[in-house]
Amino acid sequence: MSAVEHAFSHQGALAKAIQGFSPRQAQLDMALEVAKAIEQKSSLVVEAGTGTGKTFAYLIPALLANKADAENQHGQKKIIVSTGTKNLQEQLFHKDLPLIRKALASNAQIALLKGRANYLCLYRLAQYQQSRGQLDAQALADFVKVRSWANGTHSGDIGELVNVSEGSAVFPFVTSTVDNCLNKDCPNIDDCYLIKAREKAIAADLVVVNHHLFFADMALKDTGFGELIPKAGVMIFDEAHQIADIASEYFGEAFSTRQLLELCHDVLQVYRTELTDVKQLAKAAEKLLKASQEFRLLFNYDPERGNWREKHQQQRFAHAFALLKTDLDFLYQVIKLCVSRNEAIDNCFDRAVNLLSQYQVMADVNAMGMSFWYETTPRHVVLHKTPLSVADKFGDYVKDSGAGWVFTSATLAVDGAFKHFASHLGIEHSASLLLDSPFDYAKQSQLVIPRYLPAANDRNRAQALTELAIPLITASAGACFMLFTSYRVMHQVAELLAERIDNPLLVQGQMGKRKLLAEFIEHESAILLATASFWEGVDVRGDKLTCVIIDKLPFASPDDPLLQARSEDVKRQGKDPFAQIQLPQAVIALKQGVGRLIRDVSDNGVLVICDDRLVNRPYGQVFLKSLPEMKRSRDIEQAAKFLASLVEQA
Incomplete structure (x- = not known):
């Protein structure tokens, strides 16, 4: 043996x-x-x-x-x-x-190593304390908590800060990025938490x-x-x-307004604390700051992804993008006059040089074998150049x-x-x-594919999903996830449910993911509504989760620029992009969503997939063959009875 x-x-x-x-x-x-x-x-x-x-x-x-x-x-x-x-x-x-x-x-x-954004930067903490940049009341309160924790931490891992939310505005001011890290020129290098974590990992x-x-x-x-x-x-x-x-993503290139804004903030900090005689520094940084913010305002308010090649051909985008280059160049020229006066301004100079070369990469949108695409967050735009393979x-x-x-x-x-x-x-x-999983899915679960639902783009779709969900929510006494492929439909259903049921509704975006899950587990009858990020890595066991409702098959949006570019490439090879890319991606995503339901031998539950393409399109069989062997039904009433019986047994 x-x-x-x-x-x-x-x-x-x-x-x-x-x-x-x-x-x-x-x-x-x-x-x-x-x-x-x-x-x-x-x-x-x-x-x-x-x-x-x-x-x-x-x-x-x-x-x-x-x-x-x-x-x-x-x-x-x-x-x-x-x-x-x-x-x-x-x-x-x-x-x-x-x-x-x-x-x-x-x-x-053994060692645990995270990315640099997870470690406190003592130099930036001290810099921020000295300059007290502009932060709102919440971020200032978070800063006080960070400073207090910093006095006692051994690892510097900001994951220890349970009383500060993951998305707090204070973190960019007290952690470093590849761009703004001073490396060997940093006065705090001997106490650097990131270096200590890396040394431990290497050993x-x-x-x-x-x-x-x-x-x-x-x-x-x-x-x-x-x-x-x-x-x-x-x-x-x-x-x-x-x-x-x-x-x-990592074999490609990226250029973001976040990098520009961080450079501007750091230049302004150096100006306020050490180089107060160079008034042009403030003027140039504020000019680029404004141009970066205006560039973001050209895009839709809601976060989105799109084709950068196409956007770059439109006059207003091309003009605003060219303006970024002009203002970045101006800032570079001003910083250049200050080189060697201190480490922080030298670091800003190196970053300006790198950003100018990254800008050129994103301006050359005709490079072959690449996808040029953009994504927006509420405050930033990131431009990507990604290899197709x-x-x-x-x-x-x-x-x-x-x-x-x-x-x-x-x-x-x-x-x-x-x-x-x-x-x-x-x-x-x-x-x-x-x-295969050792769980007995045929005994422990049911798969329901409802009949007569309006098409995915029908304006009555959210109403129909709400009507379908209510008897299941009632029967399971909460303990229900509703997973969506779009934020828009998620919010529509949340509004309609709020008017019709008394259960606490937890909607993605109200609070951090970890907090949302903790609230769901803590509240007996809570319903959780979420999108893609909750389709995987979420583990709720036992009778806390007995019903998962998925609004439709998770095909990537046909407008996704990376998907479009890869599809074009597959077409040029004489193959079918749907069979080669879209279908396999959607099958894997659906399997992840399905995996939320049965997490243990004693778990039971109902999975509802609100998409009749599973039964009336040939490719539906590929999905069904890839899923566990569940008992199948099209009857919501029968599913509700099964859920009610689980509640009685609990």
Whole structure:
């Protein structure tokens, strides 16, 4: 019996460490394949259905390989585990890894590393305290909390600040970016929390990172980093379904008004505190600040994505974009006169030079093999230049790395195959494994596809969704998620429900995601209405969630510029973009949404998908074959009775 088999056996390390542990064949199958990929320095793609226990199935073989190397005095394989969310990062580091290390009696050193925006910057904290820039009352109150916490923190990880909301306006003033970090010129470099976290990660045997950080490192997009991944012998991606799009982002370029505004704010801060004699600094910074804000005002008020090539051809956008260049150039010329007077202004000069070159990249919209697109937030515009495919670059990296690679998620396969996932990353040569969930979906759940709903674009759609939801909400006594593909429909349904039911309504955007979930779990009869970000990484177990209503199949918007560019590319190859891109993406997104319902062997519930394309379009079969084997029905009344019976049993 191998060390991996023994660890998962009735008498093994897990059985001794975890009360009630019982071996699961699927978990062992995955662990053995992971061990093989590590030993053979090959790559493996695994879909492990909810409840398989995939976290232990990849961590145990990785740590056992590390332990064996240490005992045999071979060079130990550094292990990197990359996740999609900070929540999962923290769960792995604080909960799963300590348990496994203890069970295996492993001495492996572990470290948690987040992106730089998650660490307090002592230099910027001191600068802000000195200048007291313009902040509203809430941000000032948050600043007082940050300053108080800063006196006692050991890690500098702003995740410790539970009494300050994640989106607080104070954070950009007390954390650094790649642009404004002074690196070795920083007076606080010896106490830098980010450097300490990185040094710990470089010395560790196993490092838990997230996908954005992994690709920032791999693409060398974060100065002074990029030394972690080349040293790793084992790479494990959990929630791997996200990585193709994230990789594209990092192998591309971006230019944002946020960078311009931050540069202007930092120049004004230097002017107010140290270079008060250079009046032109304030004038140039304020001019660019105004031009950046006016550029954002040209776009729609609501956040959106669109085609930058098309926008750039319109006179008013081209004119406002050219004005940004003129004002950025003016600021650059003024800063240039102040170079060498202090570190902060020298840093601003380097950033102005970089921004001018990034501007040129976004002005050259005719570059081939690229998608040029924009996205807006309530305050900013980000322009992107993204490669249509990262398959060659990433596939070669995997092949040449001499490491073992594991890609896993509960949602990677489409109609039982991994072609869509593997071809996007250039890893078609990988071994693969498809493990079904151990849950008895036929007994534990029902899938309802309602009849006679108005079409997705019908003006009565929100009304019909509300009418359909009310009996289900009543029967389940709350305990219901409504997941939407659009903010507009979500808000319409929320307004209509508010008039008709007494249950507390929790709507995405009212508060941070973590707080929203906590409120949902705390309030007996709450209903949660949310969009895409709640389709994955949300874990509500037991009778707190017995009904999930999905408003329609989650096809990406046909206006999405990256989708348009990739579709054009597929057409040029003589293939069908719907079958190659849109359908597989939507299947994986739907599987994520469905995964919110059954999270444990004792969970029961009803899944309602309000889209009859599942039954009256040929491609509906691809969706249905990719979903768990649930009992199917078209009858809302029957579903309501099933939910009511669950409430009685509880």
